[in-house]
Amino acid sequence: MDNIENTKVKLVDKIKYDKTLIKEGFVQNFDFNTYDHKKTGLIFIFTAIIFPFSINILLSYLFADHKQYALLASQVIGWIIAATGGIIIYKNEKDKFIRTGAIGFYIFLFLGPVxxxxxxxxxxxxNPNLTSIPIEVNFSVQIIAQIISIYFIFKASPQTLKRIxxxxxxxxxxxxxxxxxxxLIIILANVAFSQLDFLINKKTSSNQESLLQGLNKWWNMVLMFILVVLVAPVIEELATRHGIFTLCGNEWLSLLASTLFFAGMHIQATGEWxxxxxxxxxxxxxxxxxxxxNGxxxxxxxxxxxxxxxxxxxxVGGTL
Structure with a gap:
């Protein structure tokens, strides 16, 4: 029993940082209680997640015949609510909002889409006759937008980059x-949940189907690789893990919030809840x-x- 506890302690200590380096300001350990979860945490969760997602669900089902307009309206309303919450949090503690990397969530939420x-x-x-954006252009635009967002997050919170x-x-x-x-554990769990989702809905989501578009061209495969393997994981983790866990002020409340937001952001654009x-x-x-x-x-x-x-x-292997 002692050996198990010692191994666990060594592993945790390995993940944490040398106290000397922290005192020198080179890196900072993550603080799960940066904000008051009963005040700032709830303001964040309701304005950035619960209200926007609820409006999206409501409008997408009430106006199913005009879903494209309903989703656009819910997106705009959701941004206004989230921006209001962000401004309130920022005004309460400006330095902490930027220094801790909490701002990363809002950079992700607004800058990329803008x-x-x-x-x-x-x-x-x-090209006024353009009815839809080509898949390669769509990939390129997302890559550029997300790289710019990552730059501004690291610019605002250099300690986060130093820690990485x-x-x-x-x-x-x-x-x-x-x-x-x-x-490997997450992949196996994801496969199981995806299969369960398919059994319930009898089809995959539009988000997953859209990834198959244009993969018959090699340059689209390259762009997709850059986006989903190199760029998206960085910006999404900075926002949905580092950002949300900072803003919620409680690690278990943050776990619930980040899980919901991460899932919701992948289907919010289509309204396929x-x-x-x-x-x-x-x-x-x-x-x-x-x-x-440890964050x-x-x-x-x-x-x-x-x-x-x-x-x-x-x-890609399945399309060849």
Missing amino acids: ISFIISLVLGVI KHTIKKQTKLLVVIVLLSG NHLLAYIAPGFLLGLLFIFV NVTYAIFAHSFINLVSFILL
Whole structure:
């Protein structure tokens, strides 16, 4: 029993950082109680997750015959509510909001879509006859928007970037082991939940089907690889794990919130909430991983990337 406890302590100590480095300001341990979960945490959860998602569900079902307009309206209303909550949190503690990386969630929520929208408008002006954006353009726009978002997050919170670099350099072997083990567990759980979702709904979600579009062209495969394996895991983990766990102020409340948001953000654009089950497992287990590694987002980023890499290989392999 003592040997098991000693092994656990050594593993946790390995994931944590040398106190000298922390005192020197090189890296900072993650604080799960940065904000008051009864005040800031609830403001965040209701304005950024519960209200926007509830409006999306309500409008998409009430106006099913005009779903495209209903989803657009719910997106705009959701942004207004989320922005209001973000402003309230920012005004209460400006320095903490930026320094801790909490701002990363809102950068992810707003900056990427705004950049994508602007580029889409420009394309529409250049080619008025354009009825739909080509898949390669869509991938490219998402890559550019997400890279810009990542840049601003690291610019606002350099300690987060320093911690990632430090982990890669000092904990390489442990990083590989934990990423592979957790990644395989999450993949198996995701397969099980996806199969269960398919049995219930008799089909896959539109989000999953859209990934198959254009994969008969090699350049689309390259763009998809860059997006889903290299870029998306970084911005999504900075937002849905680091950002949400910072803003909620309680690790278990954060786990619930991040699981719901991670699943919801993959189906909010289509309003197919009946497919929520298909995205629950990865969000929940990546959140558990984040707690296990004491809030070190590096592990979540690489685990997420590994999961997407395996999915990408299987997806592309199935189209060849």
